[in-house]
Amino acid sequence: MKKSEGYQSISIDETRIDELFQVVQWAFVGEWLKEDRQDYIDAIPVDRSRAVEVTDERRGTVGELAGVHASFGTDMITPGGRQVRTAGLSWLGVHPAHRRRGLMTTMIHDHFSRSIARGEHISVLYAMESEIYARFGYGMGAQTVKASIPRGPRMWHVDGSDELNVRLERADFDQHDQLVADLQAKLSRPGTILNPEGSGRNARFTDPVGNRHGMEKWRICIIEDAGEPVAYAFFRRKPDSEVGIHDGVAQVREHGSLNAAASQRLWQVLTDFDLVGTTHTENLATDDPLLFQLKDARAARTKVIDNIWVRLLNVPEALVSRQYFHDCDVTFKLSDRHVPDNAGVWRIVVRDGDATVTREADAAAATEATADLEMDIRHLGTVYLGGTSLEALSAAGLVKENTPGQARELAIAMMSPVAPLTNWDF
Numbered sequence: 205m206k207k208s209e210g211y212q213s214i215s216i217d218e219t220r221i222d223e224l225f226q227v228v229q230w231a232f233v234g235e236w237l238k239e240d241r242q243d244y245i246d247a248i249p250v251d252r253s254r255a256v257e258v259t260d261e262r263r264g265t266v267g268e269l270a271g272v273h274a275s276f277g278t279d280m281i282t283p284g285g286r287q288v289r290t291a292g293l294s295w296l297g298v299h300p301a302h303r304r305r306g307l308m309t310t311m312i313h314d315h316f317s318r319s320i321a322r323g324e325h326i327s328v329l330y331a332m333e334s335e336i337y338a339r340f341g342y343g344m345g346a347q348t349v350k351a352s353i354p355r356g357p358r359m360w361h362v363d364g365s366d367e368l369n370v371r372l373e374r375a376d377f378d379q380h381d382q383l384v385a386d387l388q389a390k391l392s393r394p395g396t397i398l399n400p401e402g403s404g405r406n407a408r409f410t411d412p413v414g415n416r417h418g419m420e421k422w423r424i425c426i427i428e429d430a431g432e433p434v435a436y437a438f439f440r441r442k443p444d445s446e447v448g449i450h451d452g453v454a455q456v457r458e459h460g461s462l463n464a465a466a467s468q469r470l471w472q473v474l475t476d477f478d479l480v481g482t483t484h485t486e487n488l489a490t491d492d493p494l495l496f497q498l499k500d501a502r503a504a505r506t507k508v509i510d511n512i513w514v515r516l517l518n519v520p521e522a523l524v525s526r527q528y529f530h531d532c533d534v535t536f537k538l539s540d541r542h543v544p545d546n547a548g549v550w551r552i553v554v555r556d557g558d559a560t561v562t563r564e565a566d567a568a569a570a571t572e573a574t575a576d577l578e579m580d581i582r583h584l585g586t587v588y589l590g591g592t593s594l595e596a597l598s599a600a601g602l603v604k605e606n607t608p609g610q611a612r613e614l615a616i617a618m619m620s621p622v623a624p625l626t627n628w629d630f
């Protein structure tokens with residue numbers, strides 16, 4: 205019996221959602237509170253939930269779920285403010301009793317083929333552990349700054365910020381979903397994900413009691429300019445005190461600002477709550493305005509970690525769905541073990557910001573063919589959103605440069621003037 209035999213891939217509907225949740229709790233280590241069930245149902249894209257089920261009693265009880273995953277369709281902002289059809293992969297877990305039998309591999313292949321059939325040109329995800337996904341062709345498409353900011357940091361003043369109004373409210377799907385979606389759609393930062401389609405649209409408002417750890421329910425801060433929302437952030441606070449000195453913490457989750465003044469007003473509020481000593485945030489782009497507005501560059505204690513992982517499913521469609529910043533004409537040989545249609549030699553010609561992408565040789569002919577560059581699909585995922593230079597990957601020995609200077613040519617074309625970031629964690 206081969207290691208992944210004895211299982212089959214199936215779709216999950218509402219009637220089996222609790223079985224799926226059981227696998228998730230086993231895989232992600234935790235015991236959910238009964239009262240949180242509805243929150244999780246609101247957050248999961250049930251219409252695109254999948255699983256692997258035991259079909260052979262040598263594997264376990266026939267019919268039990270051994271692994272699960274779900275995804276949603278969306279559009280992601282790409283460099284230059286364009287958009288690409290995207291699948292957001294999430295909820296992927298394997299019951300510990302069925303680990304290392306290739307079930308993750310089965311599920312990723314299932315996800316790839318279904319996403320490609322739906323016309324989704326890239327797949328993106330957040331990784332629980334950063335080593336898992338490169339083997340499947342995902343590259344680290346963006347990084348994020350995690351920051352802890354002591355109360356009331358001094359900032360370089362931005363004109364107009366003082367005039368903006370502040371609304372502080374309890375985050376509520378009915379009241380705020382459209383407002384957040386409208387603001388997201390106006391952000392031009394590559395990596396921004398527009399609202400998920402189908403079920404699971406509540407995901408960003410999910411607020412299980414079991415995840416609060418003494419914090420308040422999620423609140424939302426909205427900054428308005430003459431009544432028009434120009435920035436928002438989800439946040440919550442927790443009181444704390446020692447020997448009578450109040451030293452609470454605030455946590456900021458998703459946030460976005462349309463301009464410098466809005467960003468400054470937002471962060472002035474988020475870093476200056478009464479009785480709160482420190483504000484923690486994890487969704488800052490590496491070039492977020494806040495980092496430059498702080499007068500003391502060390503005021504924020506920071507750590508840079510991986511943000512979104514990007515996997516090109518359809519190379520030519522993905523590459524033409526973004527803008528470029530320099531003309532170039534480069535050929536590259538691509539390896540792709542999991543989506544063989546992507547393998548081969550490609551030529552990318554950029555003129556006035558737009559790319560034309562043509563196949564020079566398919567996978568079979570590519571072994572003999574030469575190209576300016578050689579790389580794996582995951583390297584294209586790393587540079588796709590424009591946050592990492594292809595030349596850096598060449599300097600690291602990951603991308604092979606056969607024609608001197610061509611890694612730089614493509615790097616300059618692909619680097620984004622604005623660092624990428626996905627600002628909410630799905």
Ligand SMILES: CC(C)(COP(=O)(O)OP(=O)(O)OC[C@H]1O[C@@H](n2cnc3c(N)ncnc32)[C@H](O)[C@@H]1OP(=O)(O)O)[C@@H](O)C(=O)NCCC(=O)NCCS
Nearest residue numbers: 231296297298303304305306307308309331332333335336
């Ligand atoms: C991570 C997880 C999904 C892997 O599932 P699995 O069915 O055991 O994975 P597979 O058997 O398909 O493994 C495929 C390959 O990935 C490797 N791999 C699996 N988990 C890995 C990890 N955490 N880190 C690095 N490599 C990993 C395996 O060793 C295997 O390598 P091989 O092909 O060289 O033998 C599973 O262990 C799990 O549910 N973990 C907890 C939840 C989690 O982290 N989910 C991912 C959410 S982003």
